[in-house]
Amino acid sequence: MNNEFAPARPIRSPCIGVCALDEKDLCVACRRSGMEIAEWGVLTEEQKKAVWALIRQREAEDRKG
Template structure:
């Protein structure tokens, strides 16, 4: 029997397949920065949750503008 590690339920990516950065280096679709997009695959679940919090704040800021 193989010694397998259980697959963790990782934090889902906010990507919706529309990748275009605006003048603030934020994706117009998922609202992540270019760095956040590039590093997503190596972030811990806690770091991904922190990015999600930033996304929600950016969306709120967009609505307030």
């Protein structure tokens, strides 16, 4: 079966239901900024992918300490 015309799966939200912003305005659970959280529902799929990339970058920085 050719998946060329299959609908793309939507980008899932990183939210895990623990919403608390730290002093840097980043959620302590999902690592999104307050603005990224507020705008998630209106972002394009490409913008959501970009937010996910930022989350991974923030998580890597967190591990470095």
